[in-house]
Amino acid sequence: MPLATARVVTAHPARYIKQLVSHMGHKATTTLRPDGRGTITVSSGTCVLTPAPDRLELTATAVDAESLARVQDVITRHLMRFATREELVADWTAAIDGGELEPTEPVVGEYLLSHHTPADDILGELAAATREATADAACMQVSADEGTLLTMLTRLTGAHFAVEVGVFTGYSTLCIARGLADGGRLLACDVSEEWAAIGRPYWERAGVAERIDLRIAPALETLRALDSEPVIDIAFIDADKGNYPAYYEEIVDRLRPGGLVVLDNVFLGGRVLDPAYQEERHVAMRRLNDLIAADERVDAVMLPVRDGVTIARRR
Numbered sequence: 001m002p003l004a005t006a007r008v009v010t011a012h013p014a015r016y017i018k019q020l021v022s023h024m025g026h027k028a029t030t031t032l033r034p035d036g037r038g039t040i041t042v043s044s045g046t047c048v049l050t051p052a053p054d055r056l057e058l059t060a061t062a063v064d065a066e067s068l069a070r071v072q073d074v075i076t077r078h079l080m081r082f083a084t085r086e087e088l089v090a091d092w093t094a095a096i097d098g099g100e101l102e103p104t105e106p107v108v109g110e111y112l113l114s115h116h117t118p119a120d121d122i123l124g125e126l127a128a129a130t131r132e133a134t135a136d137a138a139c140m141q142v143s144a145d146e147g148t149l150l151t152m153l154t155r156l157t158g159a160h161f162a163v164e165v166g167v168f169t170g171y172s173t174l175c176i177a178r179g180l181a182d183g184g185r186l187l188a189c190d191v192s193e194e195w196a197a198i199g200r201p202y203w204e205r206a207g208v209a210e211r212i213d214l215r216i217a218p219a220l221e222t223l224r225a226l227d228s229e230p231v232i233d234i235a236f237i238d239a240d241k242g243n244y245p246a247y248y249e250e251i252v253d254r255l256r257p258g259g260l261v262v263l264d265n266v267f268l269g270g271r272v273l274d275p276a277y278q279e280e281r282h283v284a285m286r287r288l289n290d291l292i293a294a295d296e297r298v299d300a301v302m303l304p305v306r307d308g309v310t311i312a313r314r315r
């Protein structure tokens with residue numbers, strides 16, 4: 001589904017959003033959220049209007065290029081009509097496919113990758129062994145900057161008990177295990193013994209193998225068998241996307257106050273933003289992202305790290 005954005009420079013973004021939402025509400029479906037964002041859905045598509053300190057940001061989506069042009073046109077015309085005291089310019093980007101979006105420009109991604117505490121030889125060799133043994137599947141592995149983030153978050157929570165859903169060849173497993181406090185334990189869930197076996201020698205070389213309790217079974221079974229007490233200090237979810245909501249629910253009530261649940265791939269390569277993508281995983285991730293943002297059990301932030309990482313901290 002195509003989408004386009006525009007930045008309209010103005011000192012009064014909130015005022016224009018209110019006016020447009022109120023006026024267009026007679027013919028279109030409109031909402032105004034407590035954070036000042038407005039949504040206007042006309043017959044040809046939807047436009048989200050976001051206030052920023054010095055501008056109004058517009059994001060339009062529609063089923064095809066023609067409908068998108070109509071959404072852009074109707075929003076732009078109404079906006080201009082309300083701007084009686086200043087001259088506004090809505091400079092729309094060319095239409096792009098939501099499935100091609102990345103949270104950061106590739107060149108920025110590369111810059112981030114070269115500006116974190118680098119992975120050591122053990123992690124580097126595990127990444128190389130994964131590429132050799134699993135070919136295309138190696139792209140499932142977390143990136144080096146995400147690995148550094150996981151070790152840092154585990155250390156910051158002083159974690160004694162961690163849970164991981166989605167081990168693959170154990171790169172993120174090693175990153176979490178390294179961050180644990182002395183005597184800490186990581187319950188690592190996956191269905192593939194074969195892939196996890198690739199990582200074990202590296203866990204041993206890093207001296208953390210005895211901290212890792214690998215459970216080969218569907219992760220939901222492993223999580224549901226856990227005590228219901230809030231004992232988890234940090235959890236990392238990086239497995240089958242359709243089950244993310246179920247994993248989140250099993251974990252969030254078992255987090256101790258201050259404990260973290262970290263979710264990978266919350267952006268799904270940009271497809272969460274694009275209503276054209278309606279497979280089970282897209283719908284599940286979209287709903288979960290909305291649920292977490294409104295979940296009173298946690299404080300949450302979504303970071304543009306790789307394919308999107310959400311960190312939710314139990315209140």
Ligand SMILES: C[S@@+](CC[C@H](N)C(=O)[O-])C[C@H]1O[C@@H](n2cnc3c(N)ncnc32)[C@H](O)[C@@H]1O
Nearest residue numbers: 140141142166167168172190191218219239240
């Ligand atoms: C994206 S990979 C994990 C990558 C890993 N975190 C890393 O950094 O290398 C997803 C993993 O989830 C596992 N998986 C898929 N469905 C699962 C399920 N129902 N229960 C447990 N693990 C599952 C797959 O076997 C795969 O190893």
